[in-house]
Amino acid sequence: MFLDRVKIFIKAGNGGKGSASFLRNAMTANGGPDGGDGGRGGNVVFEATDDINTLYSFRFKKKFVAENGEDGHQKNQTGKSGKDEIIRVPTGTVLINPKTDKIIADLNENGAKFVALKGGYGGHGNAYYKSSTRQAPTFSQLGEVVEGKEVILELKTIADVGLVGFPNVGKSTLLSIISNANPKIANYHFTTIFPNLGVCEVLGETFVVADIPGLIEGASAGLGLGHYFLKHVERVRLIVHLVDISECEGRNAVEDYQIINNELGNYSKELVKTKQILVFSKCDLLDKDVLDEKIKNFTEKVGIKEYVCLSSYTFSGVEELKKKILEELKKIPKKPPLEVEEFDFDKKDFSSMDIKRHDDGSFEVYGGRIESLARGVVVSDQRSLAYFQSKLQEMGVIDMLKQRGLKQGDTVIIKDITFEYVE
Ligand SMILES: Nc1nc2c(ncn2[C@@H]2O[C@H](COP(=O)(O)OP(=O)(O)OP(=O)(O)O)[C@@H](O)[C@H]2O)c(=O)[nH]1
Ligand SMILES: [Mg+2]
Numbered sequence: 001m002f003l004d005r006v007k008i009f010i011k012a013g014n015g016g017k018g019s020a021s022f023l024r025n026a027m028t029a030n031g032g033p034d035g036g037d038g039g040r041g042g043n044v045v046f047e048a049t050d051d052i053n054t055l056y057s058f059r060f061k062k063k064f065v066a067e068n069g070e071d072g073h074q075k076n077q078t079g080k081s082g083k084d085e086i087i088r089v090p091t092g093t094v095l096i097n098p099k100t101d102k103i104i105a106d107l108n109e110n111g112a113k114f115v116a117l118k119g120g121y122g123g124h125g126n127a128y129y130k131s132s133t134r135q136a137p138t139f140s141q142l143g144e145v146v147e148g149k150e151v152i153l154e155l156k157t158i159a160d161v162g163l164v165g166f167p168n169v170g171k172s173t174l175l176s177i178i179s180n181a182n183p184k185i186a187n188y189h190f191t192t193i194f195p196n197l198g199v200c201e202v203l204g205e206t207f208v209v210a211d212i213p214g215l216i217e218g219a220s221a222g223l224g225l226g227h228y229f230l231k232h233v234e235r236v237r238l239i240v241h242l243v244d245i246s247e248c249e250g251r252n253a254v255e256d257y258q259i260i261n262n263e264l265g266n267y268s269k270e271l272v273k274t275k276q277i278l279v280f281s282k283c284d285l286l287d288k289d290v291l292d293e294k295i296k297n298f299t300e301k302v303g304i305k306e307y308v309c310l311s312s313y314t315f316s317g318v319e320e321l322k323k324k325i326l327e328e329l330k331k332i333p334k335k336p337p338l339e340v341e342e343f344d345f346d347k348k349d350f351s352s353m354d355i356k357r358h359d360d361g362s363f364e365v366y367g368g369r370i371e372s373l374a375r376g377v378v379v380s381d382q383r384s385l386a387y388f389q390s391k392l393q394e395m396g397v398i399d400m401l402k403q404r405g406l407k408q409g410d411t412v413i414i415k416d417i418t419f420e421y422v423e
Contacts, residue, residue: 003054003055003056004054004055004154004155004194005152005153006062006152006153007150007152007153008062008064008151008152009062009063009064009148011044011064011065011117011146011148011149012042012044012066012085012118012119013041013042013066013069013082013085013146014068014143014144015069015119015121015143015144016037016039016068016069016071016072016079016122016143017038017079017123017143018071018124018125018126018128018141018143019036019038019126019140020137020138020139020140021034021035021125021126022035022136023074032135033126033127034074034075034076034125034127035126035127036073036074036075036079036125037072037079037122037123037124038070038071038122038125039079039080039081039122040069040081040121040122041066041067041068041069041119041122041144041146042068042069042081043066043084043115043116043118043119044064044084044117045085045087045113045114045115046095046113046114047088047089047114048091048092048093049090049091049110050091050110052089052090053090053157054155054194055155064087065085066083066085066117066119067082067083068143069081069119069143071143072122072125076127078122081119082119089107090155091107091108091112092107092155092158092235093107093153093155093156094154094155094338095114095116095151095152095153097341097345098150098151098152102341103338103340103341104340104341104343104345105343106340108158108338109158116149116345117146117345118146119146120143120144120146122144123140123141123143123144123375124140126138126139129387137383138383138384139383139387142375156232157232157233157235159232159233159236160208160236160238161207161208161210161237161238161239161329162209162212162240163211163212163240164212164215164240164242165215165244165256166214166242166259166260167189167190167224168187168191168244168249169214169281169282170244170312171192171212172185172192172211173185174312174318175196175209175211177312178318178321179199181196181197181199181209189214189224190213190214190224192212192213192214193225194229195210195232197209197210198211202325207325209240212229213225217263219263220266227266227267230264230267230268234270234271237329237332238274238275238328238332239264239275239277240277240325241277241278242279242310243256243257243279243280244281244282245280245281245282245283245286245291245309246282246286247294248282253294254301254302257278275328275332277308277321277324277325277328278304278307279307279308279321280295281312282311282312283317284311284313284314295307308321308324351369352367352368352369353367353368353397353400354366355400358413360411361411362410363406363412363413364412364413364414365401365412365414370414370415373388373395374414374416375415385419389419389422401421406421407421408421408423409422
């Protein structure tokens with residue numbers, strides 16, 4: 001089954017806890033602090049690969065969590081970093097921020113990588129806090145805890161050429177004879193219900209062709225399979241527009257051509273600007289003079305002189321079309337990756353700080369600036385509380401609190417820490 005849009009949950013690993021340990025051996029009964037730092041949490045990384053062409057596997061697995069960093073060890077040993085969570089997605093997958101619906105990354109090349117979330121920092125071990133005035137810190141820091149996020153994956157196929165036209169005009173049949181693809185072919189509408197990709201080789205060069213489900217009038221308003229799949233032609237450099245010139249289904253070729261172009265235009269202003277090669281399909285169904293007459297009528301009405309007459313049954317026109325495609329592709333540069341919005345899933349806030357006064361008179365300090373300081377201080381320990389308060393003093397937090405009316409004995413809340421202020 002094909003799946004081209006899915007929402008998943010991703011979370012990077014938390015940082016490991018710093019160790020609070022003291023060197024003890026036969027030589028040194030009371031050695032100094034030797035607690036190492038915690039390891040960094042693993043990142044969440046997306047990687048594009050040509051080996052998969054659908055997001056189907058995400059139907060079953062929607063949660064991706066990278067490994068946490070290991071806690072620090074004694075003897076100044078840093079904990080091991082957590083393993084990255086590598087999420088493999090088909091080439092052409094676009095990451096979308098569900099909150100803004102904007103694109104945050106475009107994995108448009110095989111092997112392209114994108115670090116979506118970074119692992120949390122490991123906490124410092126007690127060895128880090130040693131100073132001339134504090135010879136034996138008994139506290140260490142907890143690792144940084146990182147939040148998980150939701151992200152939408154959307155597949156926008158990367159192909160050089162897109163086959164576009166009404167249902168049953170012979171798109172899949174054409175793909176099957178010009179490429180290695182083996183799409184389903186049948187004499188009914190909407191045989192193709194998801195895009196097929198095939199690699200075509202001409203004169204030693206290759207290009208990728210996508211066959212997309214047939215369009216009908218009103219596709220842009222949701223009729224038939226809708227224009228849903230047009231996102232897979234959004235990035236093609238060249239459209240091969242198939243028109244059933246035999247009119248074997250009773251429709252009119254000129255109208256078919258105009259309807260499809262209208263639908264492309266309704267979908268996107270950019271898509272109508274994509275260069276097209278006009279192909280008359282099923283030419284084998286008409287006698288030569290009838291065919292000539294129909295083509296004359298078509299070209300006069302539509303005002304297009306260049307076209308390829310094709311029959312996937314007799315193979316007439318097939319080589320000509322392949323060469324023409326190659327020729328055109330040489331003139332059209334590759335489409336650049338999609339524009340992305342600045343990615344802020346991961347932005348760390350180190351500057352904000354604010355104070356809130358609660359009804360019971362207590363003060364709450366919050367914001368990224370004190371977050372990492374508050375993290376992991378063990379307040380039951382007098383020395384660590386003293387360290388914490390001296391840091392708050394240094395950072396100007398105590399002065400700010402005093403300006404807001406802080407007095408001796410008032411309660412201060414910072415994250416998980418609640419303490420009584422003593423001068
Ligand atoms: N006579 C003739 N029949 C063709 C030709 N190409 C395809 N057909 C037939 O037309 C029918 C539809 O072909 P498909 O290739 O499945 O058409 P499609 O455009 O992919 O159709 P959808 O996937 O439904 O949009 C099949 O029965 C094919 O055998 C051709 O060149 N000549
Ligand atoms: Mg088809």
